[in-house]
Amino acid sequence: MKTEVMEKVLNRMADKLDPKQLQELKSALVISLEGYQVTREETQLSTEVHDNWAYAQKFFQALIVAGKAKGTIDTYGMHIRILLDDIRKPIMEITDEDLMLHLARQKYGRNLSNRYLNYKRLVFRTFFGWLRRRKYISENPAELLDQIKYDVTIKKPYTDEEREKIRCSCKRERDLALVDVLYSTAARVSEVTALNRSDIDFVENGCIVHGKGGKERAVYLNATAAYHLQTYLLGRTDTDPALFVSCKTPHNRLTRSGIEEILRTLGERAGVKLVHPHRFRRTALTNAANRGMPLQDVQCLAGHSSPNTTMIYCTVDQHKVKAEHRMYLAS
Template sequence: MAKRPTKLQLLSQTGPSTKTCQATESVCADFLDYLRSECHLAANTIAAYGRDMQRFATWVGKRKLNQITIRDLSGYIADLQSFGLAPASIARNVVATRTFFKYLQLEGIVEGNPAELIATQKMWQRMPGVLSKSQVEAFLRSPRKTDAYWQRDIAMLEVLYATGCRASEVCSLRVRDLSLVEKHLKCEGKGGKQRMVPIGARAITAIHFYTEQIRGKLAAKSPHPPEQLFLSRSGRALDRIQLWRLVKFYARRVGIDPKISPHSLRHSFATHLLAGGADLRYVQEMLGHASIQTTQIYTHVEHSRLKKVHQNFHPRA
């Protein structure tokens, strides 16, 4: 029986470009399996990497992975810019490409790693959108009693800002994860990592009101009532898309930038803590960042605001 060719042999074959492309797509699929089973990345992260790898495999075309150079990869990044991708999306593609080539090295498909030399331009590192404290106050008061599920929406918005949790973390939050007497909750972040996050009095009051008023009625609509705290009108767990739409809806109501997203409240949470004097390490822990470098972007945001204050009010600015 003939032996099945190795990945390296497949990628070194000469022949129609379709075969090369198929081999590349196969390795990309194996890479995603590796991220899922070995690295234990979150489902949303793997989905994002999957989109990046699909774009990368299409770009590879006739090329062989073990012959790609830094010059080729620089051209790939330039192509991403020409496609009109957002700076954050380009930066993520760079990270995905670097990680992919590290995987190729582990598998013996390539010897060197040209992706290590890809530079992430400073222009790609955009400051996250942050709401002012007055904007946050107006936003949190935006649900009205005429809204269908205003009790739930107030609690949801309060939790987003009070904890700095990601949209996916808020949607997956279960009733049993709440420890309101101790004023904290347990959330599951990227890669299944759990952390305890403090929660303030206003958010606790909003949660109590929501659970007492309508959560039970919503849960009764589902044949199998979910454990999640925030439920949709059908009694199912609220998903990220529904949460995103609600945030957009209430932002428009109070005249806040339409580009706002659930992540904007996470950015605002971190920036306001640092502005109040919170230690960067504590903020890192509350946000669930694996690296302190990720949290440091919020210090740059705060510094930019301090510069603006200095320019506006210092007599010799």
């Protein structure tokens, strides 16, 4: 059992220490544990697994089976690892006070916003709720954590002028096609990076994207996006199947970070602040709603399960509200 514990410690630290440091840690463990007998504590709860991270791994497997996106699972993993490394107690002994102290240390130690802390709270609530349902723990300590209040700031879409400035700053046909596709389809950047040339139907000017949870939906190209995308594809000499690729040999598929860097450069060149892929999605959904598209159609375009999520994305045009106020409440 002593050897098993040491191996677990070394495995947990393998990605944080170099080989020499791991060897020093092993020597320190051997010396420190000499003369001690190590036994496993048994509880009346499930004893199927005994290591905190093993519980977490089972939770992640459940998320995979439930169809959660890889990005979501990776984010959950980051927050749960930070929690377990900070508290350093068996999962069944973690209390709501432990969680509150952890959040407080995170807030003041890392200067995190209340919005971010509340997201952490929701992650813990989901994780410990799953452990409770599987009877690995007797109570969910995260249920006792109150919602953390935060100021809701309006994330502004691009104005028509800002979007045109970005388009005019494009020196490559690829970049112009990318900007127009992001806006016309209102697709997530992960959905765009996954597209292949063969996915585009230039007869119908649309394609199928694979969204969160593996859900498929149709998105569409307006005339401008279709023209510049087709021009870009006709001018390519590489054989990569990806819809968007890097300009340098060997012309690999553009990644999320690659697209973000391209847009950041365009924004600096155009003099527009906060240029990133998701803002094109927000702009497209906002413009669609403000220009008369029914909410259920905007929801379908966005690929949202709930209209409430769609409304979070859509920024109401106050000029339109003012005009309608005069129309309906003039006297």
